[in-house]
Amino acid sequence: MFTGIVEHIGTVLEYTPFDDTASGGNGVSLTVSDAAPILNDVHLGDSISINGVCLTVTEFTDSTFKVGISPETLRRTNLEELKPGSKVNLERAVSSHVRFGGHYVQGHVDTVAKIINAEKDENSILFTFQLRDSEFINYIVEKGFIALDGTSLTVVSVDHTRAQFQIMMIQYTQNQVIMPLKKIGDYINVEVDVTGKLLEQQVVANINGQIGNENSPLVKLINNIIEKKLKDFTK
Template identity: 40%
Template sequence: MFTGLVEEIGILDRISRQGEAMVLGIKASAIMEDIKIGDSIAVNGVCLTATQIKDDGFTVDVTPQTYRHSNLALLKPGNLLNLERAMKANGRFGGHLVQGHADMTGTVRMITKERNAVLIDIAPDKPDLSVYIIPQGSVTVDGVSLTVAGTDGECFRVSIIPHTLGDTGLSGLKAGSIVNIECDIIGKYVHALLGRKAPVSADSSPKGISMDMLAANGFA
């Protein structure tokens, strides 16, 4: 589990490809102090497992599933990567609950400035998942926890302060850039639970709220 607060901007050092499988060698420094083989690290918002550790970086495997559902397939040596170690149970929760499972990618449509903020409009590649992206809700873009400033049915907009822009790889985005998007996990669970039908008893009578049920329990 992550929080969407990027700890360090790493550099992609090398890529080994075999079809839709990849091995990434990533240079890093700040996060290297306590990571071990087997640790989870969010790379551009995608949860990956450290398979080798060196003094100046680490290696991760990318499976075909991740390759097909994230922007990692587009990476080239020298690219900047947002890195975050898994959160500690006793740590401060500064962002929001982030799993590191990209729901989809999106395309940056437009980048504009509004005083000290940078506004980025992003079009999700799976419009049906936009139900989870609501104004003032949380969304993760390339591993960065952001607040949705607005939506228009086709794109959603995030407003980014200078600190976040300068301390993450979002500063390198431009129109046409492909980003990883993870929707708010709480919204996904609520939507899934509300969409399920109530269980039916053996006598085929649905278990739901009715005047008889309210009266029987002292509410009417």
């Protein structure tokens, strides 16, 4: 689990494709350098978020660490666009003594979004994004949380028809994360707030359960509405 508060910006040292037969395709071995500030307490098997993607440390030195990326992760995220020299957001998994400054971030990216506009508003930048997979717009709400390339941010507006949304990034955050380094047309990783998905699952499960029970409040309500409409129609 992560907070979406980026700890450090690292640099991709190596990006090496390999045959990942077990997962049905080609994976990637990724080595990140300039990472010393987050490696003082690292262990093999630890989780580190790279651009919002929870990945497992398989090797490390004082200033570098290596992870493996599966084909499924490459399909879901923008990590396939990385190359030596690319800058990446880094965050260690939370521990018991970490102050929770962002929001609950799993590191399980849902999809990607394209940067379609970025305009200055005094010292801040207003970013506009277009989702690749439009269905995820249902989980994005104005003033709600969202994780973009692993950065916890607040949504300022949503256009559900176009599957677009906006965030405002203050000057301090601009200096701590990689998004201001990106260009119009670049993609960012998107993890929507898991709370919305959990609520939807519970609501759907509850409705399905009530529909199958003729004595449930929902079925009784529907029957009452139908009876009333039929009476009104026959008057």
